[in-house]
Amino acid sequence: MIPNTLLTYLDNLPKWPAVPVSIAADGQITQQAIRHSSTDTTIIGWSKNESDIKQLVANLYQEHECWRIYPAMSILATHIFVLTTPIAEPLVKERIERANLDFDIVAMTHIPNLNQPGMLVMDMDSTTIQVECIDEIAKLAGVGEQVSAVTARAMRGELDFSQSLRSRVALLKDAPVAILDDVKDNLPLMPGVQVLLSHLQVNGWKVILASGGFTYFAKALQQRLGFDAVFANELGLKDGVLTGEVVGDIVDAQYKVNVLKRMCQQFQIEPTQTMAIGDGANDLAMLSESSLGVALHAKPIVQQQAKIAINYSNLEGLLFVLMGGVIRDHVACHH
Template identity: 55%
Template sequence: MSKSLASIQLRAIAEPAQQLLTLANWYQIENEDHLKPGACPLSEDGQYLCFFGGELSEETILEILGLCERADIEVSRLALYQPAADIAPGLVLYTESTRDVRAPIRTLAAQCGLQGAAISQPPSLRKPGLLVMDMDSTAIKIECIDEIARLAGVYDEVAAVTAQAMAGQLAFNDSLYQRVAKLSGVELPLIQQLKDNLPLMEGVAQLCAVLKAHHWRLAIASGGFTWFADALKAPLQLDAVFANTLEIADNKLTGKVLGEVVDGSKKAEVLKSLTTQFGIAPRQTVAMGDGANDLIMMAAAGLGVAVHGKPKVVEQADAAITEGSLTQLLYLLSVPV
């Protein structure tokens, strides 16, 4: 890419009458001083570099292109695209490079006040797909087990174990049994209010509504509890829910978990099973989570997305939403290909 790339005349994006770049149309970086309309990239060997999460300007686009050049990421095409009318346009660049540029793209996007992702084969909103979500700190803003512990007066003890498990420092099953044991004797009416007022993650309801309108299947696979996951079926239009079952006796928690634990391996099994059950192409599957026990499921999906994830999860995910609304997932599903 030439050093004089900054001389490309990009007119103000915010004013359609003055646009040089038309939404959803690809432009080829023809030479050192201008763009020309080009066809959609046909090769599946390259990568799509998505930038989103803020307002784009001519200066921002030029800054991104310059940063890519300095990072030795050769870009041949670009396009603007807008997944929904109520969110700002995003920018996608195409590079034929196959080296792993996830980390540098996130870094240079942050330098521009945006979020970034490098995706080799993006799923398409235009085709049926499957989204499997974690629940705690992903579909909802809280860790339910920690909040129950708060009501039981053992929050600090339980939250410390939760943090270790989510960071991958403690086997999930061991951490689950340890934490649930401390909840013995908690009365169900005490946690009913928590169940009735689960704080949804920003944008998750809107995201699910858009996906359902495009014939996607939705599910939760959670290391949390059916007591809460079942309450999300209606508001999120879920097709399936998988979570752990708490043993209850005399209207109280016994401190035990019933049946098979939904851990990282089980979450991956759930994704594969639903993919087969609903007849979804593997490339059209998305897994979304924040903790270490989501990594196996994310690796098994066509696209694994960290949501406000722990550092280890962000590092290993295909893409990451580190701030803002979950509707931003639509940028990763609406790349014009």
């Protein structure tokens, strides 16, 4: 369901004049009529601070360049803006990022359509939830520093994921199973995840969890958030303690890609209607395989390769991205 405030925004969008903006030497902002072209780059951005958007308008103007910036609106306590320009996408992003303001942006080119069947595949640790479960288990087992150091290196892509996972789990040998419940009962959700998933589900999207973490927690989140399917690693348990082993196949980068492909077939989802979210090196292949790969507060290597990097907002920001497809179509139809 698209919020009524956004529908009103879209309905009014064609009525606005070609708005921007030319800034004279004396600082006066004047409006210029600009013809819209289907080859224009269209950007949607969002920020918690309206002043950042005003500052962006002031920073974007350069001689001989035309920017059409639509009036910002507020939704979910976030200010959204749309701009179009004949400038190529890489230059647009470079120019905006140079402004050094706290907002996230995405070019509305290959965005899935929120109003058509789609699928989200997302990571669990530091993506769906705010913590790394294995680090939380390790703290309670008394080996926190050793495990978290390996986790950090694996997330940066410095270690083979499968090998690093087995070495970390081995350090948990003989830890009591009861500590898993302590972690499970205190999993902090990533801000915005409930809003994002509920909107996707209302629109008929499938939501999948594919995690290099553990089924013990993934299944609990499935009950809590309504994932259609979850894929994660199985911890070895025996006589009330952890065996220090991973049972069965490890959910590594290729496994996540296979999940995305297999779920597309199972749910009959077009590949162009897929989105993936992750934060670590183990997510890169999945992000690349999806139509829209999103790096969420991610490691530098992931941000560099993902189609979108969210650094300032939370998961609600992805709603604006998907709604951006609707905005894009309205802009194209009315100009």
